[in-house]
Amino acid sequence: MTRTRPARLAAASLIAGAAFAISAPAQAQELPDxxxxxxxxxxxxxxxxxxxxxxxxxxxxxxxxxxxxxxxxxxxxxxxxxxxxxxxxxxxxxxxxxxxxxxxxxxxxxxxxxxxxxxxxSSFGMPTAADAGIEKIADARGKRVAFVAGNPSVNVKCDGILAFGGLTRDDVEAIMFPTYGAAMSSLAAGQADATCTTTTPSQLYELAESPRGIHWADIPRDDAEGWERVSDLAPFFAPYTETVGAGISQENPAQLMAxxxxxxxxxxxxxxxxxxxxxxxxxxxxxxxxxxxxxxxxxxxxxxxxxxxxxxxxxxxxxxxxxxxxxxxxxxxxxxxxxxxxxxxxxxxxEAVAEGESLGDEEFAALWEEKRQAAVASLN
Missing domain, CATH: 3.40.190.10 (Periplasmic binding protein-like II)
Known part of the structure; x- marks a missing residue:
């Protein structure tokens, strides 16, 4: 099924970038010029x-x-x-x-x-303050977890990580920070106990050197039930053994997601x-x-x-x-x-577009979410 490309979209992007032009070799090539x-x-x-x-x-x-x-x-x-x-x-x-x-x-x-x-x-996991007592994801229950306001890319991944441990945001003290940097800094500052991110933000190296220390909550690849819960929310995740990052090395790898x-x-x-x-x-x-x-x-x-x-x-x-x-x-x-x-x-x-032609934006959004959930449920 091929979706018709929209003729007009509201957003416009500036065309800027780098061009790499070098004389073509004598051999035939399959790529366009x-x-x-x-x-x-x-x-x-x-x-x-x-x-x-x-x-x-x-x-x-x-x-x-x-x-x-x-x-x-x-x-x-x-x-x-x-x-x-x-x-x-x-x-x-x-x-x-x-x-x-x-x-x-x-x-x-x-x-x-x-x-x-x-x-x-790209690996992604739950870094925690070592003194917070969060060895595995399920241990985050009742703990302070830093989220980033207005950043669904980070937050949906964090929801997937919580799901691995059988948790939702309702099971933790979800704290919204205004920026990504503020959320990452919150652990060393004592404002949160855990967050969700990649392994190399500078704030995590600072956490590792702080009195609190750093620990990566374990996400074992052999936990089939945990991975099934993840796939319901974030089916793009896979198990990953990371050896690069704050508190992580070849000698001390972390079992994370990618x-x-x-x-x-x-x-x-x-x-x-x-x-x-x-x-x-x-x-x-x-x-x-x-x-x-x-x-x-x-x-x-x-x-x-x-x-x-x-x-x-x-x-x-x-x-x-x-x-x-x-x-x-x-x-x-x-x-x-x-x-x-x-x-x-x-x-x-x-179906939603056809049925919701006369609806306002909020009503249409509700109709689409109902249709979307029904479509996903029909696949199970």
Missing amino acids: TMTWSSYDVGSAGYAEASAIADAFGRKYGTRVRIQPSGSSIGRLQPVVSGRADYGFLATEAFFSAEGIYDFADRRWGPQNLRTLAGRP YRYPVLVTMADKSADDVYAMTKALDETYDMFKDGTAVMPRWKLDEAGLPPIDVPFHEGAIRYLEEKGIWTEEAQAWNDRAVKRLDALLAAWD
């Missing part, structure tokens, strides 16, 4: 990684890549949906937009028929041959960009090219992953379920 990608802002990890990959494409294939950076989720996705960008190096807005939630519950958006090629695993950032996406109706060529190029240039940042070795396709991930894999990517012996029966089963879920959401959105 020029491409446009969207990404997070200049200075972000997503922009740095997209730039390193674009540079490798330029050097190997002579392909010019223009990167459009944006600080907003809509600004990153809008060029992809409208066809002004071939691919997006996105974050959790890929999942939000496919689900039609948060910014994408607006009647001008709704679920988007996206597909992925690959996504670099989501994908950046996740490389395009529209479902993108040519399978084009996506195959893009996936192949990502693989063939890996040795040229893998040292671009400390985490870029995780773009290796046997790690980045398998689910779970925010949206279903594109058929062109699957074709290449099958040829390389990376794609598995389990991966295909996951992808079939993901496509079925997305198709159900797209159909539910069409």
Whole structure:
């Protein structure tokens, strides 16, 4: 099922970025001469990684890549949906937009028929003050947990982590901090006992050196019931053993979760041959960009090219992953379920739009949430 791209969208993003132009080698190449990608802002990890990959494409294939950076989720996705960008190096807005939630519950958006090629695993967990007595996630019951106001990307992941331990926000003292930095600093300041984040924010290193110390609540990969609860809320999470971060090392690894950032996406109706060529190029240039940042070795396709991930894999990517012996029966089963879920959401959105044409925004939002929940429930 292919969703019709909206002709007009309210948000507009500035076209800015880096172009990498080098004379094409004599060998034939399958990539187009020029491409446009969207990404997070200049200075972000997503922009740095997209730039390193674009540079490798330029050097190997002579392909010019223009990167459009944006600080907003809509600004990153809008060029992809409208066809002004071939691919997006996105974050959790890929999942939000496919689900039609948060910014994408607006009647001008709704679920988007996206597909992925690959996504670099990024670990995420619950750092706690060592003196708070939170050894495992379930121990956070009744404790002070720092959330970030107006940041669904962080907060939905934290809800997933709490679900692993059989908890919700109602089971903890959820404290909203006005900024991400304030939430991360709250543990060392004694204002909270735990939060949810990646392993390398500077505030966590400060916590590790503070009198409170740092501990990462354990998220064991063999807890099947815990992972089933996570998949209901955040199906893009997977078990991950992290060896880099505050209070973490090769000698002292942490059992955490991983989501994908950046996740490389395009529209479902993108040519399978084009996506195959893009996936192949990502693989063939890996040795040229893998040292671009400390985490870029995780773009290796046997790690980045398998689910779970925010949206279903594109058929062109699957074709290449099958040829390389990376794609598995389990991966295909996951992808079939993901496509079925997305198709159900797209159909539910069409019903909501038809039924809610005369409704105000609040009434339409309530109707859509009812339809969305029913669509998801029908899959169980």
